[in-house]
Each structure stands twice: as C-alpha cells, then as structure tokens.
Amino acid sequence: MKAASLACLLLLLTNTVVAASDSHSSPARAEPETFQAPPASPVATQPTLRLKPATAAARSASAASSTPANAITLPALTDSEIQSLQNASNEKAYRAGIGRNLPDSLSQPIDLGSWQWTPVSGGKVAHYSLTSTGAARVRAQVLLGKAPAGVELRFYAPSDTATVFGPYTESAEPFWSPTVTGETLGMELFLPDGVTASDVALSVPRLSHLVVDPASSQMKSNPNIYKSADYASCQVDLACASAAWQETGKSVARYVFTDSNGASYLCSGTVLADQDPYTQVPYFFTASHCVDNQLSASSMDLFWLYSNPTCGGSGASAVQTSGGAQLLMTKTTLDTTLLRLNNNPPAGVTMSGWTTTPLTENQEVVGIHHALGYPKKYAQGKFQAHARLSLSNGGYTIIADPNGDFSKVVWSTGITAPGSSGSGIWVEQNGTRYLNGTLLGGSSDCSNTSAPDEYSRFESTWPYISTWLGAAGSPPSLRLIDSGKPAAALVEGVIINRYLQGTRGTQLLDGVTSQTPDIATLESRLASVMQIMDIDNDGSKDASKDGVLLLRYLIGLRGAPLLQGLDVSASGRNTPSAVAAYLNPVLNASN
Secondary structure, three states: OOOOOHHHHOOOOOOOOOOOOOOOOOOOEEOOEEOOOOOOOOOOOOOOOOOOHHHHHHHHHHOOOOOOOOEEEEOOOOHHHHHOOOOOOOOOOEEEEEEEEOOHHHHOOOOHHHOOOEEEOOEEEEEEEEEEOOOOEEEEEEEEEEOOOOOEEEEEEOOEEEEEEEEEOOOOOOEEOOOEEOOEEEEEEEEEOOOOHHHOEEEEEEEEEEOEOOOOOOEOOOHHHHOOHHHHOOOOEHHHOOHHHHHHHOOEEEEEEEOOOOOEEEEEEEEEOOOOOOOOOOEEEEOOOOOOOHHHHHOOEEEEOOOOOOOOOOOOOOEEEOOOEEEEEEEOOOOEEEEEEOOOOOOOOEEEEEEOOOOOOOOEEEEEEOOOOOOOEEEEEEEEEEEEEEEEOOEEEEEEOOOOOEEEEEEEEOOOOOOOOOOEEEEEEOOEEEEEEEEEEEOOEOOEOOOOEEEEOHHHHHHHHHHHHOOOOOOOOOOOOOOOOOOOHHHHHHHHHHHHOOOOHHHHOOOOOOOOOOHHHHHHHHHHHHHHOOOOOOOOOOHHHHHHHHHHHHHOOOOHHHHOOOOOOOOOOOOHHHHHHHHHHHHHOOO
C-alpha cells in the first residue's frame, strides 16, 4: 500500500531479537546470487488428486437425491462488502479480499459421514467444493484437529486440477489453505483403510474472497475502489529497465496474506542472499506494516517472476509457491520484517545483495515493486534525505533528521502505489545492485510524481537481523570416501561428475574405488556438495563446466590451463585466480 499501517506502527512488538548499539557503523554487505534448486535432490513428484473430481461428481449425481451434495455456494459480495475493501488511511496493506463466515455445518466439526465417499486404492476419498460467487481467487480457513495416520487433505481449483496443494495432515491450529484461481476451492479428503469418517475432526470456519488475483491482472471489482487511476498512467514496466535491473527484479515477489478474520492483503517483498557463500537460505525481507505476526506469516502465498516480457507489453505469468514462512524478526519502529520461507522460491530467482552503507544526498536509487494488480514495476529517482517517523492521529509524519531511520526518495521515472508496500530500494555500486531498505509509504501519485516516498534504512535494521544474514559458513567436505584423505581427481572428482550428470546408486562407484561406502550416506554427502558446485558462478551447476573445473584443479592445473576451452564470459568467477580462491577452502574442508 502507499500509506503505512499506522495501527501496526503504533504497536511496539515484544519479539525483537537484539538491541541496536550503533546501527550506522561497520558497513556490511552481501553479494547477489541466483537461487538454484539442488540438482542432487530427486525431482519432487507433483502432488496429484487420488480421484478426479469428475468421477466424484458422477457418483454424487447417481446417489440418492436425499444425500447432501458435497458443495456449498455463497452469493456474490454485496455493494457494501465491496466498498469495505477500500483502503483506509490506517489500513495495514493493500486489501484484496474479504472474510466470509461459513455455516455451522462447516464451521463446527463436519459430519463427514454425510459426504459422498468413493473407494480408491488403499482407502476412500471424498471431494467438497466451496464457491464464493464472483471471486478472482479463494482460500479457506481449515482446522484438521484430529486425523489418524494416513489421513490426507488436498486443495485444488476445479478449473485447474493439474495444480494440487498438499497433502496436509493433522494440525493443532487452524491454517489457511493456499489461494486457488477462480471462485471455487476444491478439497479432497482421503481416509486410509481402517479409518472411518467419525475418526476425523475437520472444520472450515470461513473463507477469504479475493477480488484481485495476485497471479494475473484480473480484478473482480470496480477499480475505482482502489483509486487506480491515480497510480496507473505513470507506472513503468520492469521490462523497460536495463537487463541488469531486470535480473535484480527477479528477487521481488508479490505475496498475499490473510488474517484470522479472512481479510486478505497484497504486499511486495524481496528474497535476500546472506553472507554465507556455501548455502542458499530463502530469507524474505518486507515491511512490518504488512506482516508482523506468525499467523500472517504462515498464510503467505508468494507469486514470483510476474513481469511483462516486453516494455509496455503484456503476457506476464507468475509462479506460485505456498506454505508460508517463519517469522524471524519484526520491528514496527523500523517498519521491517525478516522471514524464512518454508518452501523454496523457483530456480532462477535472484537472491538480492544488500548493503548497510548509508545513502548519500542525490544518490541514484531504484525501486522494484508490484503496484496494484500489475506485473512488476520499476521506478528510478534520487535519495533526498534521511528522516524520522512521528506518529499521530492514526497516521504518521516524516520529519527531516540526518540520524533518522527512514529515507526520503523522489522519483524521476515511475512511482510506487498501493501493493508496493514492503518492496525494496536499490543502489548500484561498481556495477552490482544492493538493496538498502523497504517501502513504508509515501505521497507520490501520477498527479504529483515528485512527492516523496519513504523507505526504511537497511543499516538501521541490520543489528536485528545480522544473526541470520551475517552468519558465517564453512564449505561441505569433498572427502566423500575417506575423511582422512584429501579429495582425489580419479575418486571424488569422478564421483561428483557422475552425480552432476544424473548418475545415482552403486553406479557412482563403478571402477572408482574398491571400498563400499553406504550409498545413502554417500548420496547425502553429494547433496551437500552440490551447494557449492557452481564453481564459475554462472547460475548453474553442470559437469561440462563446473565438473571440468573441479577435475582440472584436483589434477593440479593452475593459471590459464585451468580455464582453457571453457566459455566463462557470463561467469562471475572468470579468472584462474578467482576459481582458485573459491576452490581452496572447499578442498581444505574436512568436516
């Protein structure tokens, strides 16, 4: 949103991790990385339904007419409900959905014996659909309070049964299902043999009806509710920026979260790199006026890579991840929150670098964000001055203060808008782009593009998050067979190359060693080694380049012969000295 959640900002959370001593000293930074799905991990099986909904519907239609249908439909939102979605000045984020209570037959433990059940391999299945007429997306609050082993709950959209979420099992607390496209949420409940419907306690107290689809530009309401015209005409697609800034923009995600009453909100955020070059932990940085508690964090659905492919064009599509996040730190006085995502972002997403170096007057800055229901946008301008926040009358005032914890920015290209809250601001240093804060709010709109926006200062937040982002790491050992012997080209070098090529099991060892290590243990060690196998730092791990570099280095090649014949023009480590500096500590690791 544009105006910060001052209801949130008026609260001082008690779960702050540390106290800042000197927040603007000892500059630190992390370099950007490309997130890579570990090639060592087997390709995860895409969740599927145990029974196609059409089959379940056919059985229901053929059942006796006295049997209740496994479905409920709520009417379209009323005009007053739609108007309640309008953002107020003290609203905590861009409100995209409204909560709707469900009848007692669902909000209390459901009589599952009344559902239509179909025998399947290993048990039986029932489907139930929840429809909120006119929704762009929908999700349900669910409590699976009692579920014997083997009971599984899955969610899907009837319009897209290829995309399935789950299985979910017994949970002590209510949780929000993933959001699904369209007005209907499908649920599939599987009971294994030996488990009866009375053994399971399932209730669905409410759903959230979203009028904005975070995975598209679809808006199922009057855009004037959000005063879209004030912000639309001067937005600039990220595709209009340079290729380098588009790459940085891959770190930005739009996300939706839902409160206990079913109100859903949209904000932006950034996945960050840490200072450990040997791991890739999906830390996510956003505003506390968006997410400031674990309930909201657990409900987060994220939408990645949602950008138009051409400047001013169309055709953007998003990749959705669900599962929420762990709340690590939130600080309302700095309007910042750090989370760890429970599920990884898609491979190829950029993990943004960051810096605690303070901005200087008139320094060029760039903002990348998800305004309103739009694909990723870009704004360019200059840092104006540091400032402090003064809270009053449910709002806030920015007061110039060189020691303040916020930065005032004035744009020359583009602006931010509702839905941009929590998005980052970046600076470029020696050709690399580093995040330096997150969006609190501001006054810029298309009729006043020079009005300032306000961002947090990353250097002020750093003392509270350095525990995670500043953690030092050590490389995994390449001593796969004998921890007492250094890695050898014709043993570990060959095994690692085979693994990079997709070989698994005992074939990893064929002709390499007479020893017979436990294969499961060996593959576990190799999975760890894959974390550091992007030796040339080009965003991929492959035998034809990274495997060759490792073998050459283990053989003893140094200098120009180390890189001879390899295309390292797009690599971050493209000199023999850079490769050697990276591999030396790896080869010396004995853990």
